[in-house]
Amino acid sequence: MARIDLNSDLGESFGAWRLGDDAAMLAVVTSANVACGFHAGDPRALLSTCERAVAAGVVIGAQVGYRDLPGFGRRFIDYAPADLVADVLYQLGALEGLARVAGSRVRYVKPHGALYNAIVHHEGQAAAVVEAVARYDPGLPVLGLPGSAFLRLAEKAGLRTVAEAFVDRGYTPAGTLVPRGEPGALLEDPVEVADRMLRLVERGEIVAVDGTVVEVRADSLCVHGDSPGAVAMAEAVRGALVGAGVEIAPFVTAGDRR
Template sequence: MDIDLNSDLGESFGTWRLGDDAAVLDVVTSANVACGFHAGDPRTLLSTCERAVAAGVVIGAQVGYRDLPGFGRRFIDYESADLVADLLYQLGALEGLARVAGGRVRYVKPHGALYNTIVHHEQQAAAVVEAVTRFDASLPVLGLPGSVFLAAAERAGLRTVAEAFVDRAYTPAGTLVSRREPGAVLHDPDLVAARMVRLVTRGELDAIDGSVVTVRADSLCVHGDSPGAVGMARAVRDALESAGLTVRSFT
C-alpha cells in the first residue's frame, strides 16, 4: 500500500524564517509550496522549488487568501471572480518559479482558512475548482474527505486526493479542531506516528472527545511551521515503513 507524506513549505518571508524546509524535504514526498499570498517571498519560493527538485520531492501549489498579516488563516468573503483571479495569479507565479528550478507544479492544495472554508462553502469551493480547471485540468487537488470542495472537483473531472493531518486533532465529525481550541495541534512524535499508522491501515483515529472517527487518506500532511515538524515527519515516515507501507507521492 502506498501513502504520500506532504508538508507546507516556502513560508518564510525576507529575514523572517519559519520552519526548517531543507530538513523536511529530506523526509516528505510532496511539498506544498506557498505562492506569496499567505506567506513566502519570491526568493524563498524559488529556493524552495530548487531544493524540492534536488531532493526529488514533488512540487504542489499551496494557494490561499491574500492575507500575509494573518498567514492566510482568516476568512475573506470574496466575490467568485476575484477569488478565481487571485488563485490563477498564484498558480502562474509558482509554475514559473518551479519551471526555472527544473520542475513544475504537479498538484494544488488550498491553504489555511481557504482550505477549511471550502469544506462547506459551496461558492468558494466552486471558485477553486474553476481556477484549477482553467489553469490545468490535469492537476490533482488535495482536500478534506467529505468536503464540498472534493465533491465539486470530482464533478468537474479533476483528480481528487483525500488528505489527513499528522499534527492536528479531529472533531467527531471528521473535521479539524479549530486552532483557537486547546489541544488542536499535536506535538508528540510517537503519538502522531501511531495515529497515522492506524489511520492508513484501519481508516480510523480518535477524535478529540475520545470517540472513534472514520478517516480515509491518500496523503498525510505535517505542517512545516509546527514545533518539532522534522521530528514528527521522520517518526511518521519510519512508522509507516515499519508497518510495511510504501511512502511515495500520489503523482
C-alpha cells in the same frame, strides 16, 4: 502493500523572517505544498524551495491561499467568486514560473489555511477554486479534506481528487479539524502522531478529541512546516509507516500530470 504520500507546507519564510526547516523536511516528505506568495513566502524563498525540492526528488504542489500575509492566510475572507478565481490563477502562474526555472512543474494544488477550511462547507468558494484549477490545467490533481464540498465539486468537474489527513492536528467527531486555539487542535508528540497515522493508514480511522473513533480515508498525510517539532514528527511518522511495511511515495510522479 499499503502506499501513502507524505506532504508538508513549505516555502513560508518571508524576507528576514524564517519559518520552518525546509531543507530537513524535504529529506523526509514526498510532496511539497509550496506557498505562492499570498499567505506566505517571497519570490526568492519560493524559488529556493522549488530548487531544493527538485534536488531532493520531491514533487512540487501549489499551496494557494487568501491574500493575507499579516494573518498567514488563517483568517477567513469573504471573496467575490470572480476575485477568488483570479487570485488562485495568479498564484498558480507565479509558482509555475518559479518551478519551471528550478527544473520542474507544479504537479498538484492544495488550498491553505482558512481557505482550506472554508471550502469544506463553503460551496461558493469551493466552486471558485475548482474553476480556477480547471481553467488553468484540468490535469492537476487537488488535495483536500475527505467529505469536503471542495473535493465533491472537483470530482464533478473532472479533476482528480486526493484525500488528505493531518499528522499534527486534532479531529472533531464530524471528521473536520479542530479549530486552532481550541483544546486538542495541535499535536506535538512524535510518538503519539506516529501511532495515530499508522492506525489511520492500516485501519482507516482516527480518534477524535472527544474519544470517539472517526472513519478517515487518506491518500496523503500532511505535517505543517510551521508546527513545533515538525521535522521530528514527520520522521517519526515515516519511520513507523515504513517499519510496518507501508510504502511512502507521492500520489503523482514528477513526470505525470494525472
